[in-house]
Amino acid sequence: MPAIDLAIADEVEAAIHVGSEQKRFETIKRVTDLFLSQAGSYNEEQIALFDDVLERLVKTIELRAIADVSARIALAEMSAQLAPVSQAPPAVIRRLARHDEIAIAGPVLTESARLSTDDLVEIAQTKSEPHLLAVSGRWWLKEIVTDALLARRYPSVSRRLIANPGARVSAAGFAIVVAQAESDPELAVATGIRVDLPAGLRLQLLRNATETVRARLLSQAPPHLFEEIRGAIAAVSAGVDREMSRARDFNAARRAVALLRENGELNEAALFAFATQRKYEETVAALAALSHSSIEVIRPLMQSLRDDGILVPCKVAGLGWDTVSAVLESRLATGSIALHELVKARAQFARLTTEHARRVLKFWQVRANSSPTRH
Numbered sequence: 001m002p003a004i005d006l007a008i009a010d011e012v013e014a015a016i017h018v019g020s021e022q023k024r025f026e027t028i029k030r031v032t033d034l035f036l037s038q039a040g041s042y043n044e045e046q047i048a049l050f051d052d053v054l055e056r057l058v059k060t061i062e063l064r065a066i067a068d069v070s071a072r073i074a075l076a077e078m079s080a081q082l083a084p085v086s087q088a089p090p091a092v093i094r095r096l097a098r099h100d101e102i103a104i105a106g107p108v109l110t111e112s113a114r115l116s117t118d119d120l121v122e123i124a125q126t127k128s129e130p131h132l133l134a135v136s137g138r139w140w141l142k143e144i145v146t147d148a149l150l151a152r153r154y155p156s157v158s159r160r161l162i163a164n165p166g167a168r169v170s171a172a173g174f175a176i177v178v179a180q181a182e183s184d185p186e187l188a189v190a191t192g193i194r195v196d197l198p199a200g201l202r203l204q205l206l207r208n209a210t211e212t213v214r215a216r217l218l219s220q221a222p223p224h225l226f227e228e229i230r231g232a233i234a235a236v237s238a239g240v241d242r243e244m245s246r247a248r249d250f251n252a253a254r255r256a257v258a259l260l261r262e263n264g265e266l267n268e269a270a271l272f273a274f275a276t277q278r279k280y281e282e283t284v285a286a287l288a289a290l291s292h293s294s295i296e297v298i299r300p301l302m303q304s305l306r307d308d309g310i311l312v313p314c315k316v317a318g319l320g321w322d323t324v325s326a327v328l329e330s331r332l333a334t335g336s337i338a339l340h341e342l343v344k345a346r347a348q349f350a351r352l353t354t355e356h357a358r359r360v361l362k363f364w365q366v367r368a369n370s371s372p373t374r375h
């Protein structure tokens with residue numbers, strides 16, 4: 001083999017067995033440069049020879065000088081040089097890809113075509129978040145790989161995968177992402193405009209999204225998805241409106257709450273029980289009574305897609321946050337409010353003073369008394 005003559009082979013043996021660390025670094029760089037100079041012309045046998053030589057050098061460096069900064073730099077440079085080479089020695093690439101140092105593993109994880117699907121799945125299942133991030137940036141990823149990456153549930157990995165047009169995502173993978181997107185507006189927008197997002201999951205994402213996220217989705221949607229997203233938003237909004245404002249009979253709820261009051265059992269615990277059981281009419285009636293308001297005031301607040309209005313009677317009633325969040329959730333027939341929306345509502349509730357809430361609620365009560373009664 002012309003490229004690796006006896007002198008080079010002797011040099012490698014000497015570097016492995018008796019050479020200094022600096023000599024090993026110089027040798028690995030020399031052999032790597034020699035390989036790269038004619039990489040496109042080598043046959044499989046020649047590549048295998050380079051593979052054997054370089055892997056032996058890498059092992060030696062790892063065993064004898066891994067704590068040395070110069071060793072890490074030498075291996076990182078080697079990784080960066082070999083990563084874009086389609087004929088790179090495969091065993092060396094696999095060894096570099098599994099290295100704990102992301103500076104060494106990163107280049108080949110992101111770019112090397114020598115890593116098989118099995119290699120990538122194993123790395124996704126066993127290595128660190130930075131390693132998974134590097135894999136997520138590859139120009140093409142099969143569903144089996146993205147499933148393994150998403151199963152680790154790192155938000156940063158999900159964001160990078162969803163932003164990668166070459167990453168194919170299964171329905172199961174998208175389900176994980178949609179669940180994460182409830183508390184991540186950026187991920188929600190990036191996911192919502194993916195053309196391969198299943199329609200049912202798009203509806204789920206939009207159902208839990210804020211108005212701001214929905215607006216951003218429409219503004220960023222590609223032309224071929226615009227009508228689908230707009231239609232999905234309309235369907236979700238209509239579904240919420242029907243659930244919240246369908247005809248309801250509050251007579252039984254009024255009687256139940258009145259009986260609790262007579263027995264001295266109308267308190268926060270009773271309201272919490274109604275809310276957690278999603279007894280909508282009883283929740284409205286109990287909150288109205290505890291805040292010294294009326295169903296005519298509370299019901300529109302419960303119907304609103306905004307959360308801030310219902311916080312006012314909750315503050316007047318002196319409720320704790322657990323009960324307030326239960327009341328907020330009781331407005332929905334199924335499912336939960338997105339975590340980031342609950343966090344936002346809790347901050348608003350903490351800032352709202354009881355005095356201000358009483359003034360606002362009194363104003364609403366006066367206005368309701370001057371309007372036709374709704375049932």
